[in-house]
Structures are given as structure tokens and as C-alpha cells.
Amino acid sequence: MLMKSAAAAIAPHLPSITAEQLLGMLEVPPKREMGDVCLPCFTFAKTLRQSPQMIAERLAGQVNSGGGNGEEAFGGGIRASAIGGYLNLFFADAHWKSDIVEAALEEGYGLSAVGQDKRVVIDMSSPNIAKPLGIGHLRSTMIGNALVNLYRATGYKAENVNHLGDWGTQFGKLIVAYRRWGTREALESEPIKESLRLYVKFHEEIEREPGLEDEAREAFANLENGDDETRRLWQYFVDESMKEFHRVYARLGVKFDHYLGESFYNDKIDGVVSALREQALLEESDGAQVVRLEELGLPPCIILKKDGSTIYGVRDLATAIYRKQEMHADEILYVVGAEQSLHFRQVFAVLEKMGHSWAEECRHVPFGLMTVNGKKMSTRKGKVVFLEEVLDEAVERALQIILEKSPELKDKEKVAKAVGVGAVIFGDLKHHRQLSVDFNLEDAVSFDGETGPYLQYTHARIRSLLARGNYSVLGDSYSVNGSHLASESTWECAKTLSRYETVLQEAVKDNEPFVVARYLLDLAKDFNRFYNSGKILTADADKAVVFSQLSLAAAVANVLSHGLAMLGIEAPQEM
Structure with a gap:
């Protein structure tokens, strides 16, 4: 409220800038004697060809004399001074206290319409199927949830998507592990904990039996090719995981507009690959199909692996295109850990090379790692805090x-x-959010x-x-x-x-x-x-x-x- 009033008082005296732009420049002084709101005038020195102090002194005089929108406009409630290149505004507290308190008592105080008519899609949480929701999932889930609330509070049409990790080679690993060391009884008794045990067992055994990696690739290829038995087992993992996820999300008070896992985009990937081929963007590299990004200083973005199976890069391309074309997103946010920064730079770069100018409205919202008492979590090693x-x-x-x-x-x-x-x-x-957190x-x-x-x-x-x-x-x-x-x-x-x-x-x-x-x-x-x-x-x-x-x-x-x-x-x- 004071910031808006300050911007309105100053804006008429800086015709090259709007009150809305000024809002982003105003600051709260570190000490009360420096004023209630201040404007650093250093930004204007070059364009106005005056020293910051001279600009501040001129503005102070104009605000104090009223000028049609200064002190007179606010009933004598604003006084200005200039010190060290800063324009300092002092508000007559008795004059403003009642207005501030009455405004803050109104329903909807703080809400605005800055994002009116803009739709933002927020990708958040995104746990992997058949793995537990660990303390590390808290960051994406709650940062994303807060952003959904904040965007809605500022007038955006915000939708959140849980981009479930329900596809990929890890399912080949889990299926192999289940067939070798699992039982239906154990799986039905504690689906998530037993799935985690099997996943950890696979990574322990692969050190002694490297051939397990090829078995896992074959199992995932069977899944992609629609093998009935493999599909049924995969669907069981998905259904049981969703029951666990829903229970924890309910405790956190988190709701999703869409649950769209990676598998949802399977029938959309061929179109992306075809478009890349038609635009001559696909190249072979060691048997894989890639889009080269050397001109941007980035490594190639892998689209298809040697065996022709998909990888999450092409699935994220299909996902972004769907969110733009079908969900009509004006902005797309990805609340994903900072370790994926390179991946998203590659995906956004490929979208631009495909001619999608809206790629600049895709933004990665990275966050730092969460540890527990200084220890990093790892599902592969079974080090998970549920x-x-x-x-x-x-x-x-x-x-x-x-x-x-x-x-x-x-x-x-x-x-x-x-x-x-x-x-x-x-x-x-x-x-x-970008700092690491030791919980x-x-x-x-x-x-x-x-x-x-x-x-x-x-x-x-x-x-x-x-x-x-x-x-x-x-x-x-x-x-x-x-x-x-x-x-x-x-x-x-x-x-x-x-x-x-x-x-x-x-x-x-x-x-x-x-x-x-x-x-x-x-x-x-x-x-x-x-x-x-x-x-x-x-x-x-x-x-x-x-x-x-x-x-x-x-x-x-x-x-x-x-x-x-x-x-x-x-x-x-x-x-």
C-alpha cells in the first residue's frame, strides 16, 4: 500500500517510467531515519544526464510541492528528502495507520490481478512409481504448491501437474528384480517398501552380475512393445503407488489438477521424432539419435537410444508441446531439482530449434538438495527417509x-x-529454494x-x-x-x-x-x-x-x- 502510494507520487515526475515499473525499484530503507520508502536514483543518471543526488533533490522538491500528485494529493501525508542519491519518502504515520489497518482487515487484502488472463502450468512433485515419497520429495511438492497458490493470488489461471515417473528403464530393473527375488505375497503386503527392497537388491546384484542391465533393457523394451504380462505387472506398481501418494498428499493438503505421468505421452512421441527428422535436426551419434547443440555450448540432447527406445529428453519435448497446444499454457514452470538444470536447457534449446518461439516461456525453477542431518538420500542404496x-x-x-x-x-x-x-x-x-537444506x-x-x-x-x-x-x-x-x-x-x-x-x-x-x-x-x-x-x-x-x-x-x-x-x-x- 505504501509502495503503491510512493510510486504514484513519484511517477508523474519521471515521465519515461510508469508507476508499475517504479514499484519494482522501490526499497525499504535499512533504518527508520532514512525514510519509510526509498528510490535509488542511480538508474536514471545516464538517461537524465544528471548525478543521482541532483535527480533525488529534484524529485524531492516536486513531491513536497505536490505537483498534482505528491503531498497535496495525499492530504499532507508524504514528505520527501534526498540523501546520497536516494529519494527518501516519509509517511505521516497517524495519517496512514488507519488506512493500512482498515485495508488489511478487508477480505482479499493482498490479492491482485497482475497475471489476469494468463495461464501458467506448474510441473511439481513428480515422484517415481514404485518408490516411496521420501523427505527429498518435500521440496518440489511444497515449493510447487506454494507457487500454485501465489500465482492464483496474483490473478493467474494456475494449473498444477504431477508428472509421475511411470516409464523408463527403472521399470525394466524392477520387473527383473521381482521375477528373480520377489513374491506376490510380499508385494501385496507392503507394495512400496517391497518395491524399494527389490530396486535396491537389483543395484546390489548388478555389481556381481553386469548382465542384469541387459535384462532390464529387454524387460523395458517388452513393456514398450505392449507385452501383456509385463504391462499387468507395471499397472499393478502404478495403482499401488498412487494409493500411497494420495494418502501422503492429503496429509500435506496438496491437490493436483492433473496426474499425467511420462507414459501419458507415449503416443505423442512419434510425432515429435517425425518433426525432428523432417526438420533435419536428428543426427546419429554412437548409434543413438541426437539433436546437436554445440553452437549453444551444450552437449547433444539424446532423443532415441541405440536400441530405439525412448529417453526422458524426447518425452519432455512431447510434454512441453502438449502443455502449450492442448493445455494452452502461456507459461510453463518446472519445479525440479537444480541437478536437472542442464537437461532443461537442452530441452528448451531443442524446442527453439524446432521453431517453437514459446520455448522462452518455459522456465526451470530449480531448488537445492535436501539432506537429513547432513546425509544425502538415495533410493538405489535404500537410504530413504519416508x-x-x-x-x-x-x-x-x-x-x-x-x-x-x-x-x-x-x-x-x-x-x-x-x-x-x-x-x-x-x-x-x-x-x-536454490540453497541446500539440511532438515x-x-x-x-x-x-x-x-x-x-x-x-x-x-x-x-x-x-x-x-x-x-x-x-x-x-x-x-x-x-x-x-x-x-x-x-x-x-x-x-x-x-x-x-x-x-x-x-x-x-x-x-x-x-x-x-x-x-x-x-x-x-x-x-x-x-x-x-x-x-x-x-x-x-x-x-x-x-x-x-x-x-x-x-x-x-x-x-x-x-x-x-x-x-x-x-x-x-x-x-x-x-
């Missing part, structure tokens, strides 16, 4: 803390589920520090405060008055509240849920400073003052609840 087991333990720990601190709480088990699952999700999303459950479930439970507790604490203060009843007689929010801590809290819409847009622009997580922590800290600066509910308190203070608290609770929902986390009313 995500469902992590959620179980997180919920149990949350329940124990609740039993110790609030044994009288109603619906303890329900709250523990929200807190435990939320702790795991926030423990991931509070990090920049520690004890730290994540803590109610102290920068954690999900800390945010949930702050929200619940505010709801309790509002109930004790009869906030809804007071609202029948009083209105928000900025002069009743006199302390410095209330202004800092209000300023942070005012940034919410900008924060959501920034998170979408950078495909970075961390921006929202960091903002919520800042907001909670600002509120707690205000809350601890003096008692709100006292016997002799002026009810008009109490109402304004409770309104600020209610506005914070609304934004905390909405922001947590953006990240896929519940906000319990009581804790």
Missing part, C-alpha cells in the same frame, strides 16, 4: 509440546496435526525461533486476544483511528502490513516462496514487539483506543493466516 514417517514424528512431537504447555486445549490432536505438518513445510520454505525435525517443530509453530502460535495468540477483548462487539461502536496507534512499534507493524500485496507479487516474479516466509516472520516479530510494549486490555483502558489496537492485531492475524495458507500451512485458532 516422508510419511517424518510427518508422523512431527505430529507426535507437536502433540507432546501441546500436552505439556496447554493440556486443557480442545481438539489437541487436530491442532497437533496442523502444527506438526506445518512445521515440516515451513522448515523447508523458510530457505531460499532437522527438532528445530522445525520448535515453538521458538524462525519456525512454522512460532507463526501459528502468534496467530492463535492474537485470536485469543481478540476474543478476550470482545473485539467484534466493540466494532459496533468504534472505528479505527490512527492517532490511537501512537507508538513507534505500531507504525513499524503497520508498515510491514502495507507490504503484503507487493510481497506476493515479488514471490511470483522470482518464483520464490521464501519471500513470503521471510515476510511472515518479520510481521510476527513486529506484532510481538507491539504486543510486548504495553498491555492492551486493562481495566481503565479507553475503549476507542483498545478497538484501534485490537484492529491492528486483527489485521496482522488476517495476513498471517492468509500468508500461511499461501505456503500450504494451516493457522489454528487456538494453541
